[in-house]
Amino acid sequence: MRVNALSLIRSRRRRHALAAASLSVALGLEPALAQTLLPDSFFTGRPAFSQPEQPGKPASCEDIAGQLPDSVPPDSRVDMAIAGTVSLIQTDGALWYVAVCPEPGVRVLCVTYSTNELKLGDKAILRGGYNRQDRRHVLLDPCLASPETGGGTPDP
Numbered sequence: 001m002r003v004n005a006l007s008l009i010r011s012r013r014r015r016h017a018l019a020a021a022s023l024s025v026a027l028g029l030e031p032a033l034a035q036t037l038l039p040d041s042f043f044t045g046r047p048a049f050s051q052p053e054q055p056g057k058p059a060s061c062e063d064i065a066g067q068l069p070d071s072v073p074p075d076s077r078v079d080m081a082i083a084g085t086v087s088l089i090q091t092d093g094a095l096w097y098v099a100v101c102p103e104p105g106v107r108v109l110c111v112t113y114s115t116n117e118l119k120l121g122d123k124a125i126l127r128g129g130y131n132r133q134d135r136r137h138v139l140l141d142p143c144l145a146s147p148e149t150g151g152g153t154p155d156p
Helices: 005-026
Strands: 079-091 096-100 107-112 123-134 137-147
Touching: 079 107, 079 137, 096 123, 096 137, 107 123
Parallel strands: 107 137
Antiparallel strands: 079 096, 079 123, 096 107, 123 137
């Protein structure tokens, strides 16, 4: 069977164009949008919340509801920290999902790459990007899940 050289070249060009487009998306070569930092007044009365990648004082499951903001501007990232007993651990094979805080209170779900050997019933601290799903559900993504030491801090 003879292969038409022209169709082979066209096919290669299409594959190269597709590969180049995929690579630029994978490398994030799209223009990045700047995030707006929230004023310090936003964090008043909310010690569990902090600017991105800054430590907040972990809230407990009992007191987190009083600290939750109704909304965060869509172009802002706010981090939240919470300490609680692990009530759910699941994986989809790539990511891990770790939850703390029982119903009927606010439930907090952490999307992470590692459970750091946490098990159901362990005391943990979850820290990550805050996203309120509804009145009783908070998603932290990205998030770090760590065992809690006696002083309310994660193990090293």
